[in-house]
Amino acid sequence: MSQQLAVGIDIGGTNTVFGIVDRRGNILCDGKMSTKAHEEVTTFLEELHGHLSKLIEQVGGAANIKGIGVGAPNGNYYTGNIEYAPNLKWKGIIPLASMLQDLFNIPTLLTNDANAAAIGEMTYGAARGIRDFIMITLGTGVGSGIVANGQLIYGHDGFAGELGHIIVIPGGRLHPGTGAHGSLESYASATGVTNTAIEFLQTRTDDSILRNYPAEEINSKVIFDAAQKGDVLALEVYAYTGKVLGEALANFVMFSSPEAIILFGGLTKAGDLIMKPVREHMEKNLLPIFQNKVKLLFSELKESDAAILGASALAWEMKD
Amino acid sequence: MSQQLAVGIDIGGTNTVFGIVDRRGNILCDGKMSTKAHEEVTTFLEELHGHLSKLIEQVGGAANIKGIGVGAPNGNYYTGNIEYAPNLKWKGIIPLASMLQDLFNIPTLLTNDANAAAIGEMTYGAARGIRDFIMITLGTGVGSGIVANGQLIYGHDGFAGELGHIIVIPGGRLHPGTGAHGSLESYASATGVTNTAIEFLQTRTDDSILRNYPAEEINSKVIFDAAQKGDVLALEVYAYTGKVLGEALANFVMFSSPEAIILFGGLTKAGDLIMKPVREHMEKNLLPIFQNKVKLLFSELKESDAAILGASALAWEMKD
Known part of the structure; x- marks a missing residue:
């Protein structure tokens, strides 16, 4: 049974959390790293790649992952860019979804954190149905x-x-x-x-x-x-x-x-x-x-899980 | 070429206007009657039926009509009802769409007048595309x-x-x-x-x-x-x-x-x-x-035509 898992990444001004989630909203494994320690998005992505690659191996490799969903401040769903986020150190327009997609070779969607929360609630929480x-x-x-x-x-x-x-x-x-x-x-x-x-x-x-x-x-x-x-x-x-x-x-x-x-x-x-x-x-x-x-x-989502769940839910919306 | 026309009806507190429209937004024929002269919706519908039947005959009969669209105060798209419209004499819930559908044997959709205006603008006017x-x-x-x-x-x-x-x-x-x-x-x-x-x-x-x-x-x-x-x-x-x-x-x-x-x-x-x-x-x-x-x-719609056009545009949204 392949592609039954999704990666969720939530980028906050201080920290970034990430995890791997099944279709029912169980977080199989997760992690956390500093966002603000990285002056440049490139070193941020290097560190994230290191952490996430290990988690993806733990769940049997990228073949099991349907997609990566990202919640980020000023995240634009259409372009996959973070655009002029006031609380991030990375200025201007950051094409984060395509950078992640290139790194992992997994389809990636991005939106802002509150939109991700809404999709998470619709997929796993109080807004089902x-x-x-x-x-x-x-x-x-x-x-x-x-x-x-x-x-x-x-x-x-x-x-x-x-x-x-x-x-x-x-x-x-x-x-x-x-x-x-x-x-x-x-x-x-x-x-x-x-x-x-x-x-x-x-x-x-x-x-x-x-x-x-x-x-x-x-x-x-x-x-x-x-x-x-x-x-x-x-x-x-x-x-x-x-x-x-x-x-x-x-x-x-x-x-x-x-x-x-x-x-x-x-x-x-x-x-x-x-x-x-x-x-x-x-x-x-x-x-x-x-x-x-x-x-x-x-x-209905646990506050500690909601950010990862919301971001991960973007992946289930991807066309096969 | 059948079903290339639509009926638009706009019900206002004072007057009702109606007309027959082609896909490009040309009004082929139209008419007007008093709304407020009718204490009861039944006599209103009788009069409207008389006027509209003649217009429908003029354009070659009901076989040419794809549908009837109605704009009305407090019109509910889902139910086809007018619900508690403060500026109409007919109180409570009036199942207007189904009443019209029964009278004319033509599929009928209803919404409020401003929604009809939006659909009209999207179909024929400034919001095309x-x-x-x-x-x-x-x-x-x-x-x-x-x-x-x-x-x-x-x-x-x-x-x-x-x-x-x-x-x-x-x-x-x-x-x-x-x-x-x-x-x-x-x-x-x-x-x-x-x-x-x-x-x-x-x-x-x-x-x-x-x-x-x-x-x-x-x-x-x-x-x-x-x-x-x-x-x-x-x-x-x-x-x-x-x-x-x-x-x-x-x-x-x-x-x-x-x-x-x-x-x-x-x-x-x-x-x-x-x-x-x-x-x-x-x-x-x-x-x-x-x-x-x-x-x-x-x-971009002429003010005198907009109400009929907006209502008629509902008909093009009907499934065949």
């Missing part, structure tokens, strides 16, 4: 992948689905990375939650556990712990974040009318603290024809 | 149709693409029809332009031709005429409307990354008065990877 959904990744930043009619929406240039950069509060909080004011990522990311807490601490006078920390030590973990202890200010940070995110989700629903929105990443660990206001404000802002229809789901 | 675009209709209201990968996005329930109801200014102007605050339709429609002018007249003190009119006589035509004469306040109404619309379009681009946005309807008659600020504020709010890529186009 769902033809219309939106994946939102709530981590350091906010990423997204949009699926309609069972297909990922790449847009005319391969860059569709940048929902983290949609302006939700015109003239709102500055996003230092993009210069935009009021984008979703400025509120619904780990950084956003931290900035909301700092703003609340500055503009309000009520007591809070968070006042015991200097501003530079406030982060999403500290805020979560305070909220768990019933700290009112911390709870209201989540309520506010949930309101902004819920209002944004309502707008997204009126765009593509998905059956489900699937949430993934650090912020989802706050559970009902964030999900209750998200749901409330999403429903409140929907036209009646959309109300009480959209499922809000959490990812 | 474009696989990813967004159609925005700027009339009394704001409608939209979204095409990705060459397919109209209907969403899981058939109601995708309600971009007029996306909230662009949270807490902004009340939309009396929906109760929402700050939806695009409250600003970028004929009514929106009128309300912006009335607000400007109330909150500003500068001279304006528009001050010669009582508030109830201010409308988009009066504002356009004043702007044409160089009236500063009227010009700023367009600048403001264009800003709100441009910011909304930037958000839409970051969703589906279309090759083009096609604008249709009354507001587009203001030409550069509106298009210059639209383009400026769209570009300003896009991430760099999206800038200077998206074409802003006007519809």
Whole structure:
């Protein structure tokens, strides 16, 4: 039984993870290496080639591998290039898919990490059997992948689905990375939650556990712990974040009318603290024809596995 | 040569237009009747059947007709139903496509009017050959149709693409029809332009031709005429409307990354008065990877023909 395995590679600004996956989403073997240690993509690929070649041998050689899927920041599905990724050291346009394909002689597809997450969820996770959904990744930043009619929406240039950069509060909080004011990522990311807490601490006078920390030590973990202890200010940070995110989700629903929105990443660990206001404000802002229809789901993939699984799922979409 | 013609029917709150169209978008014959004169859909269909049967005879009978396409408010492509259309007298769910199919014994598809406009533009107009675009209709209201990968996005329930109801200014102007605050339709429609002018007249003190009119006589035509004469306040109404619309379009681009946005309807008659600020504020709010890529186009269909053409184009999408 040949070609029943896929390679998944997720390239992050700090680290790269990779693994070999079967059709059911079992990771047979995997590994990790530094991305940022490599000033040049060529030495990065040399190291990756060394690691991955060993894993491929372990599973019986390249004849068993259907394809390589890569999730990477600013990854363009159509061209296979990483284009001007702000958080990578390799500047300009990197033809990563064709470089990998040449190295391993295995067909390779590439997309951005949030699109890969959406395909992973459709293949192995919460979106199995769902033809219309939106994946939102709530981590350091906010990423997204949009699926309609069972297909990922790449847009005319391969860059569709940048929902983290949609302006939700015109003239709102500055996003230092993009210069935009009021984008979703400025509120619904780990950084956003931290900035909301700092703003609340500055503009309000009520007591809070968070006042015991200097501003530079406030982060999403500290805020979560305070909220768990019933700290009112911390709870209201989540309520506010949930309101902004819920209002944004309502707008997204009126765009593509998905059956489900699937949430993934650090912020989802706050559970009902964030999900209750998200749901409330999403429903409140929907036209009646959309109300009480959209499922809000959490990812069903283990966070540690999701990046490899999502990338690997690209391989199953390849034509034989 | 049989089945080379299609019937297009556009049902509006006031009137219904219908016609027979060839594959190149020539309207061979057409007609018009009142919608609102009919309290019941049954008498509406009787009258429509009478008119259309004659037209179908004129073109050689039903054997020449590939299908009937219908554009209707709250039209659901999947079910063929009109569902709870606020501006029609027929309440609840009306299975219009199957009723027409039974009457004429011709296959019938139905969708909402803005989706029909998008398909019309793709078949006969400015979107020929474009696989990813967004159609925005700027009339009394704001409608939209979204095409990705060459397919109209209907969403899981058939109601995708309600971009007029996306909230662009949270807490902004009340939309009396929906109760929402700050939806695009409250600003970028004929009514929106009128309300912006009335607000400007109330909150500003500068001279304006528009001050010669009582508030109830201010409308988009009066504002356009004043702007044409160089009236500063009227010009700023367009600048403001264009800003709100441009910011909304930037958000839409970051969703589906279309090759083009096609604008249709009354507001587009203001030409550069509106298009210059639209383009400026769209570009300003896009991430760099999206800038200077998206074409802003006007519809290429004559406004009087577009409704029939758009609806008729549904018929060419039917499987043989």
